[in-house]
Amino acid sequence: MATITGLATAVPHLDFEQDYRRWALARLGDSREAKLYDRMAARSGIEHRWSVLTEDDARLDQGVGFYGGASPSTSARMEIYAREAPELALKAIAALPDLGEPTHIVVASCTGFVAPGIDQIIARRLGLTDQVERVLIGFMGCYAAVTALRTARHIVRSQPEARVLVVTVELSSLHHQEEMDLEPLLMGAQFGDGAAAAIVTRDGAGLELGEGISAALEDSEELITWRIGDTGFHMRLSGEVPGRIAAALANPGVQERITGGAVPHEIEGWAVHAGGRSILDAVEKGLHLPATALDESREVLRMCGNMSSSTLMFALGKIMRRRPPSGVALAFGPGLAMEGFRFGWRDAGSA
Template identity: 75%
Template structure:
């Protein structure tokens, strides 16, 4: 069976949470929504978010640069930043892993940028990996792509017992904040930060064993989360109805059974829920009738880093690995609206 032997995470140096709040309030100045924004930001459960930009480059106080203004850079310039910063942040996470051993495959997930040669090739070269390393790049799937990356690694290991897979997620969401005058997109932007994670998946040794997958797509929900490429980066739409739709979906008996594997929720030791926002975590906790505190690892990641798209779930799993749970469930939500997940449990190794 495939298992995560090691997992490490990395964040950039700039904590821009408070600056973003001040900037967003400037966009709403004179509107009655300003006080609503401030109240909702205070209740978000987010205290820190991190960006690969420097404070000067971000120009947060002036509302210029990547955050709008007459000289806001286009998509090409943002992708130039991604091409340099994404591999650097990914390598920062990889450097925290123990001895990599002989890596046979790389699976990279990222939805916040494009570059060719890809981040996977750049990483392989920088690490000095063998020329015959096999690569998979998972792009533009959004927040649930970490599940897809781990499931892909699981399939590789189950088909090639000697495989040793390096799984990487890297997201630079802060390259794409847009100057807006409406509260909904500003609140959506208030969720996102940058982060990267790296994991080793193999068929031997101790770690989180990866079991069966979970997948569900919600009907009539394609417009709830969208991610469009425009002239000034990628523009996200995150509907406020997402938590209610998630709660309704997981209340369905067949979806609940798929999530729990037919077990009672009390029999599951760990819940790795994508920290997409406080309201999403509340929807999952209430919808599955989980005990208070069941999602503390997810809430801690949200508090300390915000939503880092596909990397977020990896940050949660890093915390959960320390508990060595016998049974666990990982779930993430993203464009579609779709839910992706997998079951897992700690193994002491062979």
């Protein structure tokens, strides 16, 4: 057995969603694209997004734009990542009800690189023993939280006394680009920053982690890509993604792999990566879920936008509050690939 016994989340201080909308509309001017952007932003389901950037860096309210209208190099962006990512991760860790003494740390972070890694920085800042075992998962995209939690599950199942600290920290706002076309502006309208921390152990009450789920669509390599450029990380998200997801999930064989043979609408907890309203709508449609099944994921989207790997952790944190006896976590990312796991509430001391 492996159980998430505690989970906490954190966001930075700067809510830039409304300023971003005004800034993007100003860049598009009085055009058909501006009207289209305005309609899509209103339907996005996003009301707040958060950034580690300062008001001086993100002068959207002044119409200047990210980084004062400049386009910093990747190295300049990574300097901010090296400074801010550990701080946001530690903020989430500090909110855990009981950190205890972790024997292992598993960190997922796809929006930056630094060495020594975030895992080592966190261990030192927490004052953990130098014998703590560390795993760093990078550049897997939005489903990296699934990989991190499944890694923690494998550790606990092989070492029953292990206490694993799982951390996701993503600073997506560092990679906004100074572009004036509709497509990149809509892409930038999805992403924000966030961190989460969880404790995974063998014993205790919480969400028991079950079997993993993995699948990749054929001929989908270019649907979601994320490449490192000279001015940060450049992401491409094809408009075909929601339709391809819905079609794949409608396949009875895929549904059986996801649910373990259960009927999808009978599963009580659905933690789905809130990559955007269209992604959540595609999952709901493909699996024929009730309209309220993805309420937690839609609430994360509304309050935080897409925080890459941290998004799923936020949804799991909300689901833990109502203790569902059965559940499924799903996330989608580069590939186009789907990663997930089944889970269910476990009371303390239950076999």
